[in-house]
Amino acid sequence: MEALRVKWARWLTGGERADSVGPEPEAASRIEQLTDQARSCWESMETDANRTCLWSDAASVTDSGALTTNYGRLFQMAIAFKTAGSQLEGCAALERDIRDGLDWMLANRYNRDVAAYSNWWHWEIGAPLALTDTVLLMREHLSKGQIAAYMDAVDRFAPDPETYLVSRWPAKPSTGANRVWICKVIAIRSIILEDEAMLRKVRDALSPLFAYADAGDGFYPDGSFIQHDSHPYTGGYGKSLLAELVPLLHLLEGTDYEVNDPHKPRMYDWVYQAFAPLMFRGSLMDMASGREVSRDATQNHESGHTVIGAVLALSAFAPQPHADRLKRMAKAWILADTAKPFQRHASLYLIGLASELLRDERIEPQEEQAAYKLYAHMDRAVYRRPGFALGISMYSKRVSTYESINGEHLHGWYTAHGHTSLYDGDLTQYADGYWPTVDPYRLAGTTVTNKHRAAGFGHRFLSGESWVGGVELLGRYGTAGMMLEDYPAEEGRAPLRARKSWFLFDGEAVALGTDISAEEPVQVETVVDNRKLNAEGANRLIVNGERMASSTGWSGELAADWMHLEGNAAGTGIGYYFPEAAAVQAKRERRTGRWSDIGSGPSQDLARHYISFGLNHGSAPNGARYAYVLLPGAGAAETERYARCPKVKIVAHSSAVHAVSHGPSGIVGANFWTDDTATAGCLTCTGKAAVMVRTDADTIEIAVSDPTHENDGAIVLEIAVEAGDIIEADPRIEAVRLQPTVLLKFHAGDARGGTSVIRLRRAAAGDIDGTARAE
Incomplete structure (x- = not known):
């Protein structure tokens, strides 16, 4: 048990590894950063004997998120106290205040007798995750009575690794990421208390995660990942499952509590089939991240870095040939992400692994591949060529439109209406304030009405249509398609419906639509694209060889055979070819928004420039159609040549x-x-x-x-x-x-x-x- 405690403390603080990488700039910078974070928490902490809270901005007794915030800050303080090289390492005053903070929380907020309120997750997962890690780090500075009392509170809310207690409701089996989180809470609690019987229960509770799902939550053989019954969540709960499971398995490896399920090697397939196709140059595509896109602190690069960290950790104890394959992938992602360097915010343990990997000349970074991946169980598709990745997001009678709970993802109405997201060398296209500022009614690839939607409208909606999916060929080519049935219309009228297809070849994506019909008197359009522009919003647009105006506020109807839009970085221009006559509605605009508009993030105003291209199908269309071809990475001259001699028919x-x-x-x-x-x-x-x-x-x-x-x-x-x-x-x-x-x-x-x-x-x-x- 002592060896397990030491091993986990090393994972949390870097331990000896932190000493070995200490001289490196990344590690030194990270130590300084976590020290500053801890100092900020400490300085803002209430320490008066008559205090009524630990932090004034986390004092709520009705919002359970305050529990996780309080324990999270105590954990940050404990990390700095235990990290070699931190200016706060071993600080006696900090030790005292961490201990007093734990006692105050036990007496006033989190104990066996308190009645649960608000969101169950914070009681059963969020708060005890931070609490158990803090107690493990501070164990030698706490009395046996204190430790027993803290863990008694954990036992109240997380008593069983196989179930949700869900606070005030009957227990039910836990699934997916939630099971891993609960197992981790109980595993660390059991190591602290030296409870071997409960550790064995944790070991056994982890095994069902390796069984493929045939309905509901979990991983599917094709790499799909579903959580909350019908929501694609590889980049949300899926990445958390992987990131929490890998170190937990590593911790238990070589002990009587090691997970030896025969399906455990499926972890490697998860990486190759579920995560890798969705990763692009260190970021993870938003279309599989659910409501996390509305969180300012966990955008696509942060999500991608969580996956990189898990893959790094997995490579450290994986057998060959998996170990080297995982390292090649991780090395490529780390090197490619120049927008948000991985080592800037990783843990010290992972910084050490990354530094070793980058120095290892034997490991060549994996090259970007030509590929097409269809996730048939979550209505998503990814088309990749060196230099770009195109995601297609759909929904059906099996997969919901989007999830909006806990006040998050409030404008996600059309994120699965055929939304196409193009990732290329412009690494901040979908980060840097994209989701709060983009027009949520006009996402690229979608066919939509102009009806006003209230915040959270239609979340978890399942259509009545089953024709959603496609086919793969040679792992490089494919089709995707969806029978679109929009949200129910008013007055008993039929909703907007359409047949939408994509054909993915070599460097071009062909989009076709037919049978676009709506009985309501609403305007309907198909959005060809909607791109975030440079800081001035002046990216060059050429239509049929003629340069259009570049001023903000410009709009117009373009009779286009082909168009070319200048990108925000070298090689990120996009060509558009229209096989049929097209009247394209183009608009440049400066848009403002706040993270608080779509979730619980900051309320500061953000402003970004966009250009959008739409095909207007008119009011209450009956049988409208469209056709266009995307040419990612093409230059203007190349686009013109393509239009004169198209490769597709x-x-x-x-x-x-x-x-x-x-x-x-x-x-x-x-x-x-x-x-x-x-x-x-x-x-x-x-x-x-x-x-x-x-x-x-x-x-x-x-x-x-x-x-x-x-x-x-x-x-x-x-x-x-x-x-x-x-x-x-x-x-x-x-x-x-x-x-x-x-x-x-x-x-x-x-x-x-x-x-x-x-x-x-x-x-x-x-x-x-x-x-x-x-x-």
């Missing part, structure tokens, strides 16, 4: 099917929307499906999925090409015939929206759309 753009072909790769992608038979070029499909086919001189690769997750029968797919034989095939795909056309049946029953693939040997030359192709 719209094959079908109807209520039955959206389909696009890409000449250079020999790929065609199609989203089939109905159970009826529909044809797009050489593809004919009976059943709702997403399909991608690639042909070259030797092979035919066919990928198919059931985005509805509901087809218990067979999807019939015919491709007008001739094949010789089968190279390999998913067992769900039945080859009915290979000549004179390929006829397949896809038995989608247990696929749950996942992709199935068959590879065929080519029997005859010919392109995917039936025309001859030059070899």
